[in-house]
Amino acid sequence: TRSTRPQRLLRAVQKKAIKGDPQSVISTIDYFCRHSEWAMNVGDEKGAILDSVVCEVSPSTALELGTYCGYSTVRIARLLPPGTKLITLEFNPDYAAVARQIIEYSGLQDKICLVEGASGDLIPKMQELFGIKTFDFVFLDHWKDRYLPDTKLLEECQLLRKGSILLADNVICPGTPDYLEYVRNSPRYESKYFKSHLEYTKVEDGLEKSVFLG
């Protein structure tokens, strides 16, 4: 049967990127998505905003919801200080398999823990599985109608502390209206919109950065 787009993206990385060089993996994926096949990675323009927030927060504990091919996983992990872990959740085994190979190719496997499963099942197990008390940073990039329920679940599981940062992709396109309304109107969050564009296009999109106030 015909290969999938993630498999073709992985093949491009294995063919063109420098093994052990995260930046070359990132650039190869961006080139592939611009010139061969569009894919729903956060991309280079929004990726630069992601980078700046990760550097500013310099998290000791970080969570990503929705690994997909691992593009943002590599982007985040390459900026983490030694000894810190990025936990990334992916419930589709085929995407998880591609992401594992892209993460391995980048050489960042020691900073990343990819867990196969649904966020709704795994978030309540973060303490028992990883000894995580709270997350300093959460990147939301999975199904858009799951951003709000998973944010409420993170609150209920006491996985957010005063100052925890949530960064959400696609708040305009495809859009996450219920999530935006919540973080922008809840007294428990201080929210800020970073205007940008849908990856590899001129369509407006952006990232919403929300600080949990406790």
Ligand SMILES: CCCNc1ncnc2c1ncn2[C@@H]1O[C@H](/C=C/CNC(=O)c2cc(-c3ccc(F)cc3)cc(O)c2O)[C@H](C)[C@H]1O
């Ligand atoms: C119940 C499960 C929830 N828990 C879950 N737990 C674990 N993993 C989960 C969960 N829910 C989903 N996932 C995984 O995360 C990934 C899903 C990612 C979804 N991303 C988009 O839909 C999107 C679309 C566009 C877009 C824009 C314009 C267009 F024209 C077309 C597309 C752009 C973008 O930047 C986008 O991120 C992956 C495919 C999927 O298996």
Ligand SMILES: [Mg+2]
């Ligand atoms: Mg996205």
